[in-house]
Amino acid sequence: MRVAFFGKNFDHSFTHPIQLFIEHLKEKGVEIIVEESFSKFLEERMKDTFDVFSGSLKKSQADYLVSIGGDGTLLDTVPFVRASNIPVLGINTGRLGFLSNINVDSVLKAAEALINEDFELDKRSLLEVEVEGLELGENNFALNEVSIHKKDTSSMITIHTYLNHTFVNSYWADGLIISTPTGSTAYSLSCGGPIVMPGSQNIVLTPIAPHNLNVRPLVIPQKEELTLTADGRDESFYLTLDSRSYTVANNSKVTVKPSSFCFSLINLKDQNFFSTIRNKLHWGVDRRN
Incomplete structure (x- = not known):
């Protein structure tokens, strides 16, 4: 051994x-x-x-x-x-x-x-991420969560979210967390998200300090594909995959789907x-x- x-x-x-x-x-x-x-x-x-x-x-x-x-x-x-x-x-x-x-x-x-x-x-389970105009290479995955967050501004950003091309919501917030069951006890939990059992094949969309207090965390099937774009007063936003952060230009398409491993x-x-x-x-x- x-x-x-x-x-x-x-x-x-x-x-x-x-x-x-x-x-x-x-x-x-x-x-x-x-x-x-x-x-x-x-x-x-x-x-x-x-x-x-x-x-x-x-x-x-x-x-x-x-x-x-x-x-x-x-x-x-x-x-x-x-x-x-x-x-x-x-x-x-x-x-x-x-x-x-x-x-x-x-x-x-x-x-x-x-x-x-x-x-x-x-x-x-993990999440796989693709970003328009940005090459993530072999590190295009997250075990805990994928998060979109405002950058270099005190103002909110708007995150337009689609599930299999069906419009879900435009989140006015500091950011949005897309969490696996593993990550549901991490960043998502601290922002009010639910605890999800490993193996449940779900992911959680948890807004970070949303402007509309009626916007709550949403549990969706992990097998679906999410498409997101973000814009705000700054020209870019942060995209974080677990502990790895990237700067992404506004309105770039971010695709999140189940990982192959x-x-x-x-x-x-x-x-x-x-x-x-x-x-x-x-x-x-x-x-x-």
Whole structure:
């Protein structure tokens, strides 16, 4: 078995559990490879050397990819595995950790789960984006959300939205979020959107600070195609795919549709969507006691 690692620099307090995790895998005969830019940091912390990789991973290179960081780090793993659909396990050294939901005190349990292939695979859908006059290349996808947002102005923008060529609405707002079920607990939730279960095959249109307070989030089937254009007092607007932002000229057509590939997230056997919601959002907790 071969396991790839990608991550961001982490605090010294996480060094020991991460070292335990890697050493346990190596003791069981697992080969370790580390993303090139992360390897320099990890080698310094672990006082060890690793084989490295760069760019997208092939199935022949790794069986699994481990993300060390927060949810943003895990989102950054998608370009590495998109073609191969290599499953990803997220160890949380960040903050909330909806996707990177393995706490550092469970690293040995997670290592055993990988070695014995004793885990649940959670298939997550993505969105694919095309922009008139802008080449996005191979990074034209989003696991959490696609958002359109005003740029360099305090004024609203107007986002004209069509579903399969049927007019939906012109949103007068600071922006609009097109969220997957995975992203429904992220930016969309903070703007009043609903929580949507993974696998429900829906997406959510959530306006950002709409001028008309009667405009509410809208849930639509993910299989449909959205077409959007935006205009405002500025000559351009921001288009964001997860953490990647682009400047787009006003009235350029933006097309959002289901991606041709999915993302495989590893959950331990005692984890599921509802346990994550309860733990991260403190559902069922009475703070008065």
